[in-house]
Amino acid sequence: QVQLVESGGRLVQAGGSLKLSCAASGRTFSSYVVGWFRQAPGKEREFVAAIDWGGSRTTYGDSVKGRFTISRDNAKNTGSLQMNNLKPEDTAVYYCAVGYTWYSGSYSPGDFRSWGQGTQVTVSS
Helix, strand or coil, rough: CCCCCEEEEEEEEEEEECCEEECCCCCCHHHHHEEEEECCCCCCCCCEEEECCCCCCCCCCCCCCCCEEEEECCCCCEEEECCCCCCHHHEEEEEEEEEEECCCCCEEEECCCCEECEEEEEECC
16 A cells, blocks of 8 residues: 655645655556545545546646646656635645546545644744
8 A cells, every 4th residue: 555645735825836746655656546635624535636647647626727737747746736816714734645546626535545643833913
């Protein structure tokens, strides 16, 4: 089973940028769809973005379209989430996850089988 570790979360001002990374263990990273979710206090876990096995297709949640970019490097077993024009409402713990199924649209947490521990992103106004 793949192990995931997120990094890059910190405090940033509104309008700023941040790049999150997801490091995966194991040799089968390229066989997984990679997704990012976020969860703010008192709220449900929200889909942010997903990328297919080879990195050619991406899909985003409506609240981040045009501001966030998901990518992956299978040679390095890493996934990334570039976040631009951050807003206070982007404040949350961000999680990366892997699963097997690709489709265009919004994912549910149940679509992914392995999760990282999360990294905190705080956007100040």
